[in-house]
Amino acid sequence: MEKTHVTATVNGDVKEFLCDPSDTLLQVLRDELGLTGTKEGCGSGDCGACSVLINDRLVCSCLVLGVEANGEVVETIEGIGNGDKLHVIQEKFLEHAALQCGICTPGLVISTKALLEENPNPTEEEARYYLAGNLCRCTGYDKIIKAVMDAAKTMREDA
Amino acid sequence: MTSHVIFSSELQKRTGVRATDVRARDYRSLVREITDRYEGLSPADVEDMSVAINGEIIAEPMLEKISPGSEVHFLYRIEGG
Amino acid sequence: MSEAQDFKYIGQRTIRPDGHDKVTGRANYAADLALPGMIWGKILRSPHAHAVINSINTSKAEADPDVFAVMTHADIPNQTASGIQNILAKDKVFYHGHAVAAVAAISEAAAERALSLIEVDYSILKPVMNIDDAISSDSPILHDDLFTKGMVEEPTAPSNVASRNELSKGDIQAGFAEAEVIVEREFRTATVHQGYIEPHACTVRYDEDGHSMIWCSTQGHFAVRATTASMLNIEQTKLNVIASEIGGGFGGKLGVYLEPVALVLSKKSGRPVKMQMDRNEVFMASGPGSATRNRVKIGAKKDGTITAMEAKLFYEAGWAPGSSPLGPACMTVFTPYDVDHQYVEGFEVVVNKARCAAYRAPGAPQSEYACEMVINELADELGLDPIDLRLKNVAKEGTQTLYGPKLKAVGLVECLEAAKSSAQYKAALKKNQGRGVASGFWFNVGGESSVVINMNEDGTGTIVEGSPDIGGSRASMQMMAAEELQMPVESFSAIIGDTQNLPYSNPTGGSRTTFATGMAVVEAAADVVSQLKERAAATWNVTPDQVEWKDGTAINTNGEGVLSAAEICGSAAKTGGHISGRGNISARGASPSFAVHLADIEVDPDTGKTTVLRYTAIQDAGKAIHPGYVEGQYQGGSAQGIGWALNEEYVYSEDGKLENPGFLDYRIPLASDLPMIETVIVEVPNSFHPFGVRGIGETGIIPPLAACGTAVSNAIGVRMSELPMSPPKILKAIQDAS
Numbered sequence: 001m002e003k004t005h006v007t008a009t010v011n012g013d014v015k016e017f018l019c020d021p022s023d024t025l026l027q028v029l030r031d032e033l034g035l036t037g038t039k040e041g042c043g044s045g046d047c048g049a050c051s052v053l054i055n056d057r058l059v060c061s062c063l064v065l066g067v068e069a070n071g072e073v074v075e076t077i078e079g080i081g082n083g084d085k086l087h088v089i090q091e092k093f094l095e096h097a098a099l100q101c102g103i104c105t106p107g108l109v110i111s112t113k114a115l116l117e118e119n120p121n122p123t124e125e126e127a128r129y130y131l132a133g134n135l136c137r138c139t140g141y142d143k144i145i146k147a148v149m150d151a152a153k154t155m156r157e158d159a
Numbered sequence: 160m161t162s163h164v165i166f167s168s169e170l171q172k173r174t175g176v177r178a179t180d181v182r183a184r185d186y187r188s189l190v191r192e193i194t195d196r197y198e199g200l201s202p203a204d205v206e207d208m209s210v211a212i213n214g215e216i217i218a219e220p221m222l223e224k225i226s227p228g229s230e231v232h233f234l235y236r237i238e239g240g
Numbered sequence: 241m242s243e244a245q246d247f248k249y250i251g252q253r254t255i256r257p258d259g260h261d262k263v264t265g266r267a268n269y270a271a272d273l274a275l276p277g278m279i280w281g282k283i284l285r286s287p288h289a290h291a292v293i294n295s296i297n298t299s300k301a302e303a304d305p306d307v308f309a310v311m312t313h314a315d316i317p318n319q320t321a322s323g324i325q326n327i328l329a330k331d332k333v334f335y336h337g338h339a340v341a342a343v344a345a346i347s348e349a350a351a352e353r354a355l356s357l358i359e360v361d362y363s364i365l366k367p368v369m370n371i372d373d374a375i376s377s378d379s380p381i382l383h384d385d386l387f388t389k390g391m392v393e394e395p396t397a398p399s400n401v402a403s404r405n406e407l408s409k410g411d412i413q414a415g416f417a418e419a420e421v422i423v424e425r426e427f428r429t430a431t432v433h434q435g436y437i438e439p440h441a442c443t444v445r446y447d448e449d450g451h452s453m454i455w456c457s458t459q460g461h462f463a464v465r466a467t468t469a470s471m472l473n474i475e476q477t478k479l480n481v482i483a484s485e486i487g488g489g490f491g492g493k494l495g496v497y498l499e500p501v502a503l504v505l506s507k508k509s510g511r512p513v514k515m516q517m518d519r520n521e522v523f524m525a526s527g528p529g530s531a532t533r534n535r536v537k538i539g540a541k542k543d544g545t546i547t548a549m550e551a552k553l554f555y556e557a558g559w560a561p562g563s564s565p566l567g568p569a570c571m572t573v574f575t576p577y578d579v580d581h582q583y584v585e586g587f588e589v590v591v592n593k594a595r596c597a598a599y600r601a602p603g604a605p606q607s608e609y610a611c612e613m614v615i616n617e618l619a620d621e622l623g624l625d626p627i628d629l630r631l632k633n634v635a636k637e638g639t640q641t642l643y644g645p646k647l648k649a650v651g652l653v654e655c656l657e658a659a660k661s662s663a664q665y666k667a668a669l670k671k672n673q674g675r676g677v678a679s680g681f682w683f684n685v686g687g688e689s690s691v692v693i694n695m696n697e698d699g700t701g702t703i704v705e706g707s708p709d710i711g712g713s714r715a716s717m718q719m720m721a722a723e724e725l726q727m728p729v730e731s732f733s734a735i736i737g738d739t740q741n742l743p744y745s746n747p748t749g750g751s752r753t754t755f756a757t758g759m760a761v762v763e764a765a766a767d768v769v770s771q772l773k774e775r776a777a778a779t780w781n782v783t784p785d786q787v788e789w790k791d792g793t794a795i796n797t798n799g800e801g802v803l804s805a806a807e808i809c810g811s812a813a814k815t816g817g818h819i820s821g822r823g824n825i826s827a828r829g830a831s832p833s834f835a836v837h838l839a840d841i842e843v844d845p846d847t848g849k850t851t852v853l854r855y856t857a858i859q860d861a862g863k864a865i866h867p868g869y870v871e872g873q874y875q876g877g878s879a880q881g882i883g884w885a886l887n888e889e890y891v892y893s894e895d896g897k898l899e900n901p902g903f904l905d906y907r908i909p910l911a912s913d914l915p916m917i918e919t920v921i922v923e924v925p926n927s928f929h930p931f932g933v934r935g936i937g938e939t940g941i942i943p944p945l946a947a948c949g950t951a952v953s954n955a956i957g958v959r960m961s962e963l964p965m966s967p968p969k970i971l972k973a974i975q976d977a978s
Contacts, residue, residue: 022349036272037265039487041437042519046903049437077265090263094255097868100711100876102262103269103438103487124916132912135903137435137488138711139872140879141911167644168407169390211645215928217828218686234644235567237683239750239938240434240491240598 008069010035011079019066025059026050028066029076037077037106041135048134051107051114052076058114060133077106080113088158089113089151098147100138108134112148120156124149160227164193167208167233173199181231186210186223189231209236249722250931253868254729256715258485267485270441270457275512278443279308281505282351282515283498284341284358285525286333289367289592289896290380293331293340293360301343301357306350308509310358312341315504321471326560326595327500333362334382334559335594336897337524339497344505344513367592367896371533371554374400374589382590386561402561405570405586407642415548415581419539423618426535427610429945429963430889431556433527434599435880435908438487440526441516442499446506450478454499459489459708460747464499465739471500472507482738483708486748490880491598492527494747523901528890529599530555530564531591534610536573544624546633549574553586553607560595564588565603568683571643573607575681576630576652576834577615578639592896598749601682601938605881605945609963612678612946617959626677626950627660627836635681635834651860651924652679652834658920659836664856673842673853676950680835680942684935685750686827690743691760693721693732693768695819699806701725701768703734706745707757711876711937712869716754717761719865720931724765727792727805743824751935754865755926756827762930763823775815776803829928833936835859837878837943841951848971850886850952852913857943858920862934867921870936875917877940883909884941885948889964 003018010033017032026043029035029052038061041049045060052061053075081087089112092098099105108131115122115130122130127148128141136144161180171177174197181196183189194200210220211232217223218236225231261267298310313328324330329338341358345351368374368382379400387395390404416422442456452474458464461483469476486493498515506513517526533554540546551573557564570586619626634656639647659665659677669675692704703717714734722729746752773787776794779801780787786798794803812818840854857874864870887907891900900906925932945963952970953959958977962969 020349030271031274034274035265036268039269039438040271040516041439041487042903044519044902044904046519047437081264086260086263093263094259097253097256097712097866097872099259099262100869100872101436101438101486101488102258102267103436103485105262106265109263125912128911128914132910135437135908135910137437137490137880137908138876140875140877140909140917141914142875142917143868143872145911145916165644169405214645214648215829216645216683216686219826230646232644235571237568237571237685237750238598238602239682239685239752239935240494240600240602 004067006067006070008071009073011076021067023066024062025064025066025069026061029061035076035078039103039106041103048111049104049107051110051134053110053114056117058111077109080109088154092147092151092154096143096147096150098139098143104134104136108136108144112151116152116155120152122152162225162227162229162231164189164231167235170200170204170233173197173204183225185225186220189225205233207236208233247723248726249719249729250863250865251867252719253866254715254719256712257718257734258709258714269438269485269487271516272484273443273455275443275445278512278514279344279346279509280348280351281342281344281502281513282355283339283501284355285521286329286336286338286340288333288362288364289336290365291333291362292365293329293333294363295361296341297359298341301354304354304357306346307343307354308511309344309505310341311501311504311508316471316500317473318471323467323496324471327471335592337521337594339525342501342505344509368400369591369892369896371556371589374591382559382592383561386590400590402557402588402590403566405566407570407584408582409640409642410581412548412550412581412583416539418541418547420542421618421621422537422539423614423621424535424537425614425617425961426533427613427961429532429606429609431531431593432529432884432888433523433906434490434492434529436488436490436492439517439519439522440497442502443512443514444499444502444506445512446503452479452503454479454481454503455484456499457484457486457493459486459493459749461708461739462706462744463494463747464496467496468500468503472503480738480740483736486708486710489710490600491602491749494749495597497526519903520901523906524898525594527597527599528594530557530596530606532556532606534607536610536614538614538618540618540622542622544622544629544632546577546579548581549577549579551584551607551610553584555586555588555603556591556593556596557588558593558595559590561590563596565598569603569607572604572681573611575641576635576679577633578635579633582642584642600877600880600941604682605884605942608680608942609945609949613949616676616946616950627656630679631656648831648927649924650832650834651922654922654924655834655836655858655860658858658922659838662838662856664838664840664854664918669840672845672955673840674951674954676839676947676954678837678943678946678950680939681832682751682939682942683832684755684830685752686756686830687746687752688744688826689757689760690745691757691764691823692742693764693821695768695809697810699804699809700731703732703761704737704741705734705757705761706737706742707748707753708736710748711873712866713753715869716758716865720758720761721765724762725769725792726790751937752830755830755929755933755935758933759827759929760823760825763825764821767821767823768819771819771821772805772808775808775812778815779803829926831862831926831928831934833860833934833939835939835943837947839944839947839951841948841955843952843955843970845974848967848974850965850970852882852915854915856918857940858922859936859939860922860924860934861936862926862929863923863932864921865931865933870921871919873937874919874940878917878944879909879914881941881944882914882948885945885963885965887964887966
């Protein structure tokens, strides 16, 4: 099958790559661009480990084709934070011990960013429902939700 | 002074008794003593077992010293998830 | 130690040293490694639950230009290696998803396509899918050579019952004769999966020159090395296994599935090979946890004194005999109770499902669920508070356990008292709401751990340990080293050594890491301290016993002088070479952790849907090194147990095919399914550990089953006896009762 030339802005950099029309964005990110921070947990859009933002919209990158990224702005976990300076969400995840094995963490950080951009002051229930697409098997979500609520508070205060 | 040895239910099928008193200074001599005493019990039967000496579970007891008056339990090796 | 100690570093909530990498996506997990020239491996799996393999024809796949290697069972060099038939089936497939052959091709998609070119001729057999069928006299027999072990009389015919266990103390008949009230019930639990989010994966490179490498996600890389080296007849020194970061395990990553296959494919193709299971392969072919059928009978006097406890347990092993956790199931079932007369009989049964793997406190959740449900019913019968009934019969220091030793100091009384005085226990319930309380017990294990602390020239130290970090254990290792050396936590980094860096370490499992590897860290740190004192003594020309180590510095007690670790390490070359401490131990003295949980659940009577309103997990940690990650274990175990109780189950078709191998239909708890999980850390120190640590990782999954089971039963006024309590089952129970 002939490959398609794709140009996309990934974490602020203009990236060009050749992509099989059947490749998912997840495969492109991980295997072509070496951005392995985006994880694969299921390949069917059920676990959220592969969450990324396309034009600020939260998606499972396993359900998006690589060619669909053409001309779009993609943000992955590698683009969160500023160099060595962590994003508030990342800091709060660490402070609250909101990760154990850490495989779901990149997806949850991305989803939390999307949540707080849409709704800077979520209730606990709103946060739980917004993040219901991101499975975590280790934590029981308690510390994740606490980190999210604390990050929201800090971001509101800093805004 | 002797040590009190308590067998697991499985080992009781081989020894015919639940417990016995043994004069032994260390684990190896204790095993020698009980396998001599009970015909149905061979060293292989206890080889893969842990022991608890006075409540302290020891997975690899081969070199263990046993002080007089100790209580020694044979039990299955426990693994976890 | 037995008294409470004052700690300088232990007990703080430090930031884990691997945290930055894990929140930025830099941490490398199993699927994250690519090597130059790498190709992709895939496994062909059986579409049948039970069938004879007549032939496998790989010639078309081999002729495919995108394919570099094809293999079957026959390509594994050591045909007598243990576990070989689970790696690739030989003459028979025993479950839907059983690995049959493998290919390596230029891309993942090409490998997938090539699988369809392999022709397997099967003769389909009737599958055996549950305990009732397996033990019935007209059941198909899975293994012609399987004769039940542990029977009083030697069996003469093969059976699907692999083994029989028996444990007893006291006189069970006398115990029941004393009873004034007896409750007897049978319970069933479904096949469940550990549900780690990271699928099994590895990248390997076979090297003729003796430098073969496996990069994989595992709870125990030394076990991966042993299994793979044995199957391929390779000396262990010629195979390095590197443990990647691990995306969850819960017992399910103790086994080996892909690595020997990948290494054979690499050997045949001359290329590095990467393999990654799809999520449906994870559900079909890894895990699961045993389905069970358990009967428990308990007798008591009217004042609540329990006189006798009896259990008859049936555990599925999957297809492979010896794979169920029947032993610990029998040993744990009654441990929270100090009762003289106890009897347990257990049976392991083979069925046409994947070989069962360990799952967090393997065996204990199912058997203790049955016991705790009966205890709660007994409390109702006796008109006693369920916590008071437990306290009246509570296991404590000196209690003779059914499985062996007398208990040393344990914290069950403290947990029960904390439950009784908790805010949740006092809160009022509304209509359609119910509350359940349950205890849990797990032994915890010790075992072998190897640690090296390499001191750097600036006085900082690198801890090299052999326990893959699943839940923040690097942080506890740092803190324990800091405590022993009286130096700041930040003075230490902690890394997981590969199988060539360190001697053997047992896997991360059995709640052993902070306990046993922690002990090895303390021993290595003490070794460093004694060397630092020797070097300081040499500098001052005094004897080492004239040097005191205090607050991270050496003090000359025989004159003037203070030397920091940085000063001693900086001039170590002058005093005998650089310093490293070693702790290679076979840890003893692992001590149990007891827990008590409270669940409040509301049931919608029209739909059977459950809502967990409130949940409290109380557990004895001995000593919490990092309280944040201890609470995290309690909460995570609670969530898994809640999922087990309410939703999770394997669903099979009539012909034994797994119908829900995905997260959409095998429904683990979501953020929106759970409330905050309140925690109480009880600390009754383990006298065998220098800081008092017990293991804490596993116990938390045990109590939720009966806590939720009782809460739902109380909410609907019908005693539920089957897990999961999914909405259709609850609705049926309500309708049957009305």
